[in-house]
Amino acid sequence: MYAYTKQDQRIVEERAAQYKDQTHRYLNGDLSDDEFLVLRLQNGLYLQRHAPMLRIAVPPGMLSTKQLRKIAEISRDYDKGYAHISTRQNIQLNWPALEEVPDILQELATVGMHGIQTSGSCIRSTTSDEYAGVAKDEDIDPRPYCEIIRQWSTLHPEFSMLPRKFKISVTGSPKDRAATQTNDIGIQVLSNAEGEIGFQVRAGGGLGRTPILGPVIKDFLPEKHLLTYLDAILRVYNRYGRRDNKYKARIKILVKAMTPATFAEKVEAEWLRNKDSATTLTNEELARIKAFYTPPHYEKLEASQVSFLEQCETNAEFHQWVLTNVSPHKAPGYSIANINLKACATAPGDISAENMELVADLADCYSFGELRTTHRQNLVLADVKQTQLFELWVELYKASLATANLGLITDITCCPGGDFCSLANAKSLPIAEEIQRAYKRIDTANDIGELELNISGCMNACGHHHVGHIGILGVDKKGSEFYQVSLGGCSTDTTSLGKILGPSFTADEVTGVVEKCVNVYLENRQDKERFIDTYRRIGINPFKERAYEKAN
Amino acid sequence: MKKLIKNREIIEDTWSTVEDIDSPSELPKGNIIVSLAIWQQYAETLKNREDPLGILLASDEEPEVIKNDLDQFAVIAIHFPKFADGRGYTSARELRTYFNYQGEIRAVGDVLRDQLFQMERCGFNSFAVREDRSIEDALNAFNDFSLAYQADTKNPQPLFRR
Numbered sequence: 001m002y003a004y005t006k007q008d009q010r011i012v013e014e015r016a017a018q019y020k021d022q023t024h025r026y027l028n029g030d031l032s033d034d035e036f037l038v039l040r041l042q043n044g045l046y047l048q049r050h051a052p053m054l055r056i057a058v059p060p061g062m063l064s065t066k067q068l069r070k071i072a073e074i075s076r077d078y079d080k081g082y083a084h085i086s087t088r089q090n091i092q093l094n095w096p097a098l099e100e101v102p103d104i105l106q107e108l109a110t111v112g113m114h115g116i117q118t119s120g121s122c123i124r125s126t127t128s129d130e131y132a133g134v135a136k137d138e139d140i141d142p143r144p145y146c147e148i149i150r151q152w153s154t155l156h157p158e159f160s161m162l163p164r165k166f167k168i169s170v171t172g173s174p175k176d177r178a179a180t181q182t183n184d185i186g187i188q189v190l191s192n193a194e195g196e197i198g199f200q201v202r203a204g205g206g207l208g209r210t211p212i213l214g215p216v217i218k219d220f221l222p223e224k225h226l227l228t229y230l231d232a233i234l235r236v237y238n239r240y241g242r243r244d245n246k247y248k249a250r251i252k253i254l255v256k257a258m259t260p261a262t263f264a265e266k267v268e269a270e271w272l273r274n275k276d277s278a279t280t281l282t283n284e285e286l287a288r289i290k291a292f293y294t295p296p297h298y299e300k301l302e303a304s305q306v307s308f309l310e311q312c313e314t315n316a317e318f319h320q321w322v323l324t325n326v327s328p329h330k331a332p333g334y335s336i337a338n339i340n341l342k343a344c345a346t347a348p349g350d351i352s353a354e355n356m357e358l359v360a361d362l363a364d365c366y367s368f369g370e371l372r373t374t375h376r377q378n379l380v381l382a383d384v385k386q387t388q389l390f391e392l393w394v395e396l397y398k399a400s401l402a403t404a405n406l407g408l409i410t411d412i413t414c415c416p417g418g419d420f421c422s423l424a425n426a427k428s429l430p431i432a433e434e435i436q437r438a439y440k441r442i443d444t445a446n447d448i449g450e451l452e453l454n455i456s457g458c459m460n461a462c463g464h465h466h467v468g469h470i471g472i473l474g475v476d477k478k479g480s481e482f483y484q485v486s487l488g489g490c491s492t493d494t495t496s497l498g499k500i501l502g503p504s505f506t507a508d509e510v511t512g513v514v515e516k517c518v519n520v521y522l523e524n525r526q527d528k529e530r531f532i533d534t535y536r537r538i539g540i541n542p543f544k545e546r547a548y549e550k551a552n
Numbered sequence: 553m554k555k556l557i558k559n560r561e562i563i564e565d566t567w568s569t570v571e572d573i574d575s576p577s578e579l580p581k582g583n584i585i586v587s588l589a590i591w592q593q594y595a596e597t598l599k600n601r602e603d604p605l606g607i608l609l610a611s612d613e614e615p616e617v618i619k620n621d622l623d624q625f626a627v628i629a630i631h632f633p634k635f636a637d638g639r640g641y642t643s644a645r646e647l648r649t650y651f652n653y654q655g656e657i658r659a660v661g662d663v664l665r666d667q668l669f670q671m672e673r674c675g676f677n678s679f680a681v682r683e684d685r686s687i688e689d690a691l692n693a694f695n696d697f698s699l700a701y702q703a704d705t706k707n708p709q710p711l712f713r714r
């Protein structure tokens with residue numbers, strides 16, 4: 001992963017010092033609430049229902065064990081001893097004190113971490129594929145471009161006061177694990193017929209109130225022009241994005257209003273003014289950044305290790321975990337191990353300080369000292385030798401971190417919702433827990449197979465409910481909490497947005513409705529169809545009929 | 553007289569702003585900054601004035617519309633209706649990089665200390681800091697950072713080329 005230079009380090013330290021001064025002036029009464037709001041958000045600090053929430057950037061989902069240990073320490077010293085993985089691969093602390101945040105940021109700076117631009121109307125931290133660099137299906141490693149974008153977007157002079165938040169995501173695999181179609185800008189790294197690297201660029205995708213899949217505005221942007229082209233998109237957005245209504249301020253509304261073709265033309269014209277300027281990437285810079293992502297020294301191993309296969313045969317639980325939580329690695333004899341933070345009765349994505357330290361030790365021992373966070377709120381050890389999977393699993397199992405449900409119905413993606421978030425319409429965590437309880441038996445969940453279930457507490461859609469095979473959204477109906485269920489969303493392969501099933505349900509009804517939908521699938525599935533495949537084949541009506549049928 | 557930060561120093565502001573007149577005879581003597589509307593209506597009269605002239609652009613008025621008249625203006629003031637409205641940053645950047653404007657670019661309106669550093673990078677060199685705030689304190693803003701990643705109007709090379 002990228003290692004900070006002295007200059008990177010200096011910028012983060014100066015930013016922490018700047019924020020310390022800003023907090024000081026706020027507490028002194030020299031900054032109004034509204035003024036401080038913008039400043040603190042751009043440093044990741046929200047004021048939530050019970051306490052502030054600090055969002056720490058993990059770009060692009062890569063963490064060193066040193067960094068994770070630091071977060072464990074901070075969570076103990078300044079918070080309640082746990083942290084939360086967000087759906088944008090960042091890490092959140094739910095209970096810091098506003099007065100102490102400058103000290104936390106200073107602590108974070110010692111390990112090259114910060115909360116810069118993790119919230120607010122600016123370019124947010126870039127996300128990517130959690131299997132980047134190791135996935136078997138990957139064409140080109142997207143991470144160097146994420147880092148290049150991180151540097152370009154950090155404290156960009158012109159784009160610090162955008163109409164609204166701005167999210168960029170980059171993938172280098174045909175199977176899109178980075179949700180590039182539902183970001184403000186989605187970038188697919190690819191190579192053309194001549195073998196040159198470039199990007200397919202989408203703009204104007206997004207979830208929230210008006211979910212839209214981002215249209216392609218550039219089929220092939222040569223590698224060196226990445227930043228001048230991004231500058232052009234942002235300049236058009238900064239100039240013309242709506243500022244009169246925050247619900248219409250995202251770039252997706254602008255692209256739609258202008259039409260994607262006109263928007264693309266505007267960007268192209270703007271780009272031509274700036275193309276080939278000094279911001280054009282140099283070969284040296286590209287090589288410098290890529291060098292940080294050269295593969296670690298893999299041993300030369302057989303693809304299928306005998307001892308590993310034996311372990312699978314003799315231990316059913318381990319085998320189960322391997323089937324669900326281990327993904328193929330591009331280096332023979334290595335695997336990608338997913339650590340699921342979705343055990344029943346713990347909030348999805350939460351991890352205690354002790355477990356952070358344990359996982360850091362395991363990463364040092366088995367995975368070159370690196371970890372990744374995922375948009376499904378789990379952790380990944382990306383480079384584990386097959387022969388060591390069993391030892392790893394035993395350690396995880398002892399700490400209750402070996403929940404074998406990756407991609408299953410109980411691997412719920414869920415925002416903090418009404419228990420924490422002041423924007424929420426309804427609680428999300430209790431719903432997640434109830435569904436997890438209903439499908440607690442692993443063979444039941446396994447039989448259902450791949451099923452993405454996503455829950456958001458309001459239409460801000462932090463839980464990505466639109467792209468869940470089953471999506472649940474908290475809505476407010478005359479002051480009480482209700483839930484709208486949608487079906488058919490998908491964020492990978494063929495991206496699609498879910499369709500609303502019908503009138504919303506009370507908290508008591510939701511799990512029953514989910515069960516009914518799952519049953520319709522089980523009764524109708526053919527061969528190896530996943531829930532989403534069956535849904536796509538038979539349509540929403542059978543599900544609707546079942547969900548709303550009168551009890552007799 | 554009102555104070556102003558110009559080129560990182562506090563000076564007296566010798567300009568007055570005129571946004572609304574019924575006839576050009578109402579234009580006062582001395583240094584004046586006129587709105588785009590006044591300029592568009594009375595350009596000929598204004599060009600013949602002896603005293604220096606400036607223009608005020610609202611946040612949604614693009615520099616493009618005055619690009620052929622830039623040599624008429626000693627000052628281009630860009631208005632920030634709210635400090636969180638970032639359009640003015642793009643206007644200043646365009647004036648400096650695309651139209652090569654060398655005169656004074658002034659930030660007016662909701663201009664606050666914590667934005668000055670980035671404004672200066674976009675090409676502003678004078679700042680009418682909001683009057684209820686300490687202008688002396690605002691001077692500290694320019695030392696917030698000692699380096700930056702991107703190319704800007706002060707440093708045309710991005711960090712990776714330096």
Ligand code: SF4
Pocket residue numbers: 415416417418421422423424425456457458459460461462463
């Ligand atoms: S979706 Fe709504 S309730 Fe959930 S975290 Fe986001 S803003 Fe809060």
